[in-house]
Amino acid sequence: MKKYVQSIAYLVFVGVTSWALITAIRSYKNPFSLYENPLVWIALVALIMVIVLKEILNITALQKTEELSYEKQGINPEEIDHWAWAKDFLKKWTNAKAIEEEATIELDHNYDGIKELDNSLPPWWVYLFYATIVFGVIYLVRYHIAGAPDQATEYKKEVAQAKLALAKYKKATPNAFDINNVSLLTDDGAIARGKAVFNLNCVACHAADGGGGIGPNLTDENWILGGGFKNVFNTIYSGGRDGKGMIAWDKTLKPQDIQKVASYVMSLQGTTPANPKPPQGDKWENGITSDTDNTSSEEGEIEEPIKE
Structure with a gap:
C-alpha cells in the first residue's frame, strides 16, 4: 500500500x-x-x-x-560482465579478431619474421563507403540531371531577395539614412542644425569659429585625413587616427546630425577665424593633395588623406 x-x-x-x-x-x-x-x-x-x-x-x-x-x-x-552487450556491438561493427584467433587469418607472407593478417574492412567503414556512393548518385541526379539550383545560384537568389527587401524597406521608410550615398547639405536649416551640434560637441577642440585649438583648423585648405565633404563626414563618423585623433561620433550622434555637422564644417572653408591655428596635413584642392604649404601635425606626423 x-x-x-x-x-x-x-x-x-x-x-x-x-x-x-x-x-x-x-x-x-x-x-x-x-x-x-x-x-x-x-x-x-x-x-x-x-x-x-x-x-x-x-x-x-x-x-x-x-x-x-x-x-x-x-x-x-562479480563474474557477470555487464558490458558484454557493448563489446558484442563493437566486435560486430569493427569485425576485429581476438589475439587468440589471429592465427586463422594469417597469410603466408613472412618478411623477416613479420607476418601479415588478412583483416577485412570494418563494417562501419564499408557501410559509410556505401552511403557516400548513394549520396553521390543522389547529388548527381539532383544537381546535374534534374537541374536543381547550386550554391552559387541560391546565393544570387538570396542576394536578389535581400535587395528587394531593402528597397521595400527604404520605400516604406523614406527618412532612412543611407551612409553610402551621403551628400553635402546647403539649406539654411541643415547648416543651422549642424552649427548647433558643432557648438555643443566640437568647440572645445576646434574653437567656435573653427580656427582650431587642440584639434586642427577647419577653415583652411589643409586636411590631415583628407578634405572634401565625404572625407570630413567619414572622419567625424569613424574618428581620427587610432590613439591620438578625434573620437568616433557614430555612437553619440545620429548619422543625420553628423551629415549636418560635416556640411557646416564645409561652410567654414574660406572664413577668417580670430586665432587660426597653423595649417596641418595636406593641402586639398578639388580632390587632389599637394605637399605645398604643409607643416607637421600636432602629433609630429602626417597621414595620407583618404580620397573620395
Missing part, C-alpha cells in the same frame, strides 16, 4: 509542477529571470531533483532484485 501511495504522490507532484511551470512560462514576460520570478527556478530545480531521485531509487531497486536473483541461481554477481 505504501508503494502505491508513493507512486501516486510522485505522479501528482510531477503533473502539478509541470502544469505550473508551463503556465508560468506562458504568462510571464521573462519567466526565467532569477530576480523577477525566483519561484519558477525553485519549481524547476525541485522537479528535476525529484525525477532524478526517483530514477536513482528505481535503479537501486533493480540492482537489488538482480542480486537476489543471482543468489537464488547460485551465480556470483
